[in-house]
Amino acid sequence: MKIALVGNQNSGKTTLFNYLTGMNAKIGNWPGVTIEKKTGTIKGTKHEITDLPGIYSLSPYSIEEEISRKFVFDDKPDVIINIVDATSLERSLYLTTQLMELDCKVIIALNMADLLEKRGIAIDEKKLEEKLGAKVFKISALKETGIDEIIKEIDKKEDLTRVKIYDENIEKSIEKISNDLSKEHKRFISVKLLESDARFKEYNNDAIDNIKKELEKNYDTDLEEIIASERYSFIEKTKKECVKEKEVVETISDKLDKVFLNKWIAFPIFVVVMFLVYFLSVGVVGSSTVDWVADNMDAFGEWVGTSLENAGASDWAVSLVVDGIIAGVGAVLGFIPQLIILFLCISLLETTGYMSRIALLFDKLFRKLGMSGKSLIPFIVGSGCSVPGIMGTRIIENQDEREMTSILVPFIPCSAKLPIISLFAGYFFDKNSGIVSASLYFFAIIVIIISAFILSRTKFKHVSSSYISELPEYKVPSAKYVAKDVFDKVIAFIKRAGTVILVCSIVIWFLLSFSFGMEYGVDIEDSMLASIGKTVSWVFYPMLGQNNWGATVSAIQGLVAKEQVVSSMAVIAGLAEDVEEGSEIFADGTPFAGITAAAAYAFMVFNLFSAPCFGAIGAMQRELGSTKRMLKAVLFQTSCAWILATIVYQIGSRIESGAINWANLVIILAIVIVLACIIVSKFIKKGDGCARCPYCNNCK
Amino acid sequence: MFLSELNVGQKARILKLNFENKEIRRHLLDMGLTRGTEVEIKKKAPVGDPIDIKLRDYELCISKSDLKQIEVEVIK
Incomplete structure (x- = not known):
């Protein structure tokens, strides 16, 4: 049987899903959008269960709601398990009143039953069952109680009759409309027609318009509002009969918020929390794990190399495996310890409820730029590494805001771009190198603000200026849930970003190791990459003032990893890979001899804003949902970089030559x-x- | 009187939603902000926007610009 799991956000849906499927869920993407659909089999049965996105209603106004409605109509589940947060029954049952209008068996899972007693709430589930006309089970997804009863109920035939919830006039109209319908879900469609839901206008006709007009005469507002009001008054009435509760004066969450949302100390606390996250994931702890993995990968590469040589493999094959595949995949694996720590931090921030408070703190500021308060976190993380930064955009609910943030995160100089900055700034700006480095960060922030301003008014016009979001209570996180969450995200990263990186690294390796004559092991100057560099070096002419194939090749190699720009320049200058001395790289006789200070600054700007490394591109592809949109984003970033670098050089070189003075x-x-x-x-x-x-x- | 004008701790009853944007209006209706509903201003963000209101046994944060579109009468 096909089963759909439906419920509000934060209702414990994922926890229940993981328990039901024994954590063996397959994760897939909904076509066209980046919202994940999870399907699994309920353990011990053959029932296939799908976890739908967390929603509050089946209105046509959000993607999540549209997806859920589409699933119910097109995939035709036999049973809907509606998970209801028993501690906020009133709001949760609103969705239930909509599900009950479908021609589907609905089972209500009253979750968080373990918390009811503590809160002084008593729910009479038998009475609730009777009032709603659907089976109700008290469960605790976290404590794993009561769930087996639901599994047993799935096979049973529904013996309850659905109740009528609206007033007499509306019920009569619904009956009139549904009599003329021949489709499934008659009652649901009839209500939607009364609400003038655009998705159902194909069923609309003059007779229905007349019914609506006639009906609206009885009320002083439109039917959309009347129906919502009627649903809520039904719920209020039901709740009065089935629920007894104590008046709560001040909850623990209220007390905590007096501290975390305090006018004076909220921001200092945030700074401390962010520092911890940064310190753990991309700071000292994170980078040492990256070094550790990198060292081990090198050792592993060497070992594989020697083994292959001993086995008699030819040079190019060894190089393909060691320099191409292992080095490329190693670059992905290097991110993983960092990602685990970061996802752990984010998951903890989310499950405790602090993330919602962060959004509150910065919402006003970021909303002006068309982003959300939560966008701040990816940017901070992105200053360490764009990959976890981009993946961190997951925390943003609104799709437009999420995508915009993931496109802009790579603009923040990540730690891999630092070697480029220190090389150029150190050599060309000597005493002022500190100021020049800092200026690049300010430059990045200004570019992000301007880009956000433009993007939110062109490409992402639908970004809403309003903020409507539930403020969850603080909770002690569940270790099991956090572990599963981190695991899922890391696996998803390895799968997607891994494949992109692998393919791209092999391509770059091939271009670098072979000449066009298909000769292996040529000097870098004779390689295909150098030939390509020479052909396209004119692209860099406006920002370097010369055709410089060396700089071009280095910039292309930066795609594998930004720190490779410097090592690539060293190799091209005929030096050892680990040389980072400007005086050697830019010495007379190397391909970089003619670069001026203005060109150096322009080249830094280009590397800062152009397409990020393959790791980040892979992460962007995942967040944007399609290769086409990822390519568009990369094109946007690279064009920004080119334009800015050209402007910098054109102005800078004129200052150098004295054609423009400061005035x-x-x-x-x-x-x-x-x-x-x-x-x-x-x-x-x-x-x-x-x-x-x-x-x-x-x-x- | 509009919901945006109330202070923390004040309670009010919703009279009317004035939204031109149907999407936001519908979303708020779905979240339970129907006529006659009692709401209480619970918390404010440190910069004063968005504002956290309590209704129907849960808490909802709404930006000030949206609260300006909600007509209410003060109860307490």
Whole structure:
């Protein structure tokens, strides 16, 4: 039998799903969107169960709700298990009243039964069963009690009759409409037609419009609101008869929030928490684990190399396995310890309920940029490494906000970009190298703000300016849940990012090891990559002031890992791989001899903002949901980088040659800013202005 | 009076939702902000926006700009 698991966010749905399936769920992606669908088999049976996204209603307004509705209509589950948070019954039963209108067997799992007594709530489930017309079971997904009763119930025939919940007029209209329908889920569709749900307009006709008009005469508002009100009054009435509760004055969560949301100490506490997360995942602890894995991978590569040589494999085959595959895959594996720590931190922040508070702290600020308060976390993590940063965007619920954040996270200089900065800044700006390095961070922040501003008004126009989100209570996290959560995310990373990296690393290895004559083991200068570099070096002309194939090849190699830019430059200059001395790399006679300070700054800017490394590209592909959208994002990032680097060089080289002095520059900048403001303001007016803004009545 | 004007601890009854944006209005209706519902201002973010309100035995955070569209009468 096919079973769907439906419930509010935060209702313990995933915990119940994991228990029912014995944690053997297959994770797949819903087509077109990045919301995950999980399907598994209930242990001990042949029932296939699908975990639907957490929703509050089956309205047509959010992707999650649309997916759930589509699943119920197209995949036709035989049974719906509706998980209900018993501690907030009123809101949870709203979804139940909608599910009960479907032609499906509905079983209600009253979760968190273990908490009821503590809260002084008593629920009479037999009475509730009678009032709702659906089987009700008290369970605790966390303590794993009561669940077997549900499994037994799945096979039984439903012997309860559905109740009518609306007032007489509406019930009559529903009956009239449903009599003319021939489809399944008649009652559900009839209610949707009354609500003027756009997804069902194919069933609409003049007769229904007349029924609606007639009905609306009895009330002073539209039917959408009336039906929602009617559902809630039914729930209130039911609750009064089935539930007894004590008045709670101040909960533990209220007390904790007095500290964590305090006007004065909320931000200092946040800084401490963020520091801990950063310190553990990308700081000292995280980077030492990365080094450890890297060392072991090197040793492993050497061992495999010698073994293959002994077995008589030819040079190129050994190199393919060692330098191509193992080095490439090693780059992915290197991230894993870091990712585990990061996901652990994030999972703890989420399950304890602190994440929702972080969103509250920064929401106002980030909303102005079309992102969410939670976007701050990926950016902070991204300053260590873009890969966990991009994967950290998962915490953002809104799809547009999530995607925008994942595209902008790589703009923050990650730790792998530091060698590039220290090489160029150290050699070309000598005494000012500190200021120059810092200036790049400010530059990055400004670019992120501007990009966010533009993206949220063009590509991601539908980003809502409102914030409506449940504030969950603080909870002690469950070790089992956290472990499963971290495990799932890490496996997903290995699968997706791993395959992208593997393919790309092999391609780069091939281009670097062979000449166009298919000769193996040539000097880097004769390799295919160098030939390509020479052909496309004109792309870099506007930012370097010369055709420099060495810089081009290094930038391409930066795709594998950004720290490779420096080692690649060292190799091209004919030095050992680990040379990081500017005086040697930029010495006369090397391909980099002609680079000026302006070109150096421009090249840094290009490497900072251009396509991130394959690891981050893989993570972006996963978060954006398709290769096409990932390529678009990479193109956006690279074009930004090219334009910015060109501007930097063109202005910088003119300052160097004395064509522009500082006074002129200030004037030019002022003109550019004024022009930009005019264009942006025009651009916004030209857009759909009023239509885009949901609060029009104040302006009129 | 609008919900955005209330202070922490005050209780009010919802009179009307003035949203032009149907999506937000529907979402709030689904979350239980129907006419006649009693709400209490529980907490505010340190910068004063969004605001956390209690209704129907749970807590919901809503941005101030949205609360400006909700007409209420103060009970306490």
